[in-house]
Amino acid sequence: MKSLKGKAAFTAVAALFAALYFALTFAFAPISFLPLQVRVSDALLVLSAVLGLPVVYGVFLGCLLANIFPVGYPPNPLDIVFGSLANLISSYLVYRVAYGRLSGVRVAAGAVLSAISVTLIVGSYLPFIILPEVSWSDVVWIGYLGVLPGELVAQLAIGVPLALALRKFFQKGV
Numbered sequence: 001m002k003s004l005k006g007k008a009a010f011t012a013v014a015a016l017f018a019a020l021y022f023a024l025t026f027a028f029a030p031i032s033f034l035p036l037q038v039r040v041s042d043a044l045l046v047l048s049a050v051l052g053l054p055v056v057y058g059v060f061l062g063c064l065l066a067n068i069f070p071v072g073y074p075p076n077p078l079d080i081v082f083g084s085l086a087n088l089i090s091s092y093l094v095y096r097v098a099y100g101r102l103s104g105v106r107v108a109a110g111a112v113l114s115a116i117s118v119t120l121i122v123g124s125y126l127p128f129i130i131l132p133e134v135s136w137s138d139v140v141w142i143g144y145l146g147v148l149p150g151e152l153v154a155q156l157a158i159g160v161p162l163a164l165a166l167r168k169f170f171q172k173g174v
Contacts, residue, residue, distance in 0.1 A: 098163075
């Protein structure tokens with residue numbers, strides 16, 4: 001598999017993933033926001049296993065933009081900062097686990113770690129955005145158990161097969 005080399009290629013791929021993340025978040029806006037969300041665009045986090053650091057920076061920037069301009073909701077500073085950082089951290093975890101040593105097991109393991117990371121970060125602040133008063137049970141039930149299923153769908157069910165298909169595409173040199 002050929003790696004992306006040069007500043008122009010790195011910047012182009014990062015910009016492409018920022019745009020893809022932003023567009024997918026808006027295309028699926030009704031399920032991209034709030035506690036029981038399946039942010040389909042989070043499937044892109046897993047692609048850092050194949051394309052490396054440009055994806056990490058691209059999904060961070062795309063998430064930042066999507067959270068600055070949410071559909072139907074006012075932007076929230078907690079979501080803008082911590083949601084975007086969740087993507088940066090999570091995609092970087094996938095990159096560290098699987099980039100350069102791609103296998104189905106490594107990609108899936110990276111996706112699980114990524115989903116847990118997003119869940120812990122986003123799930124910790126999300127109840128504070130949507131509820132007037134928050135208890136620990138709200139954080140667990142609304143935050144963690146509200147976010148984790150959607151993250152597993154996006155990253156394991158969509159992102160892992162997408163990453164493995166993309167790997168085959170690059171290995172063939174097409």
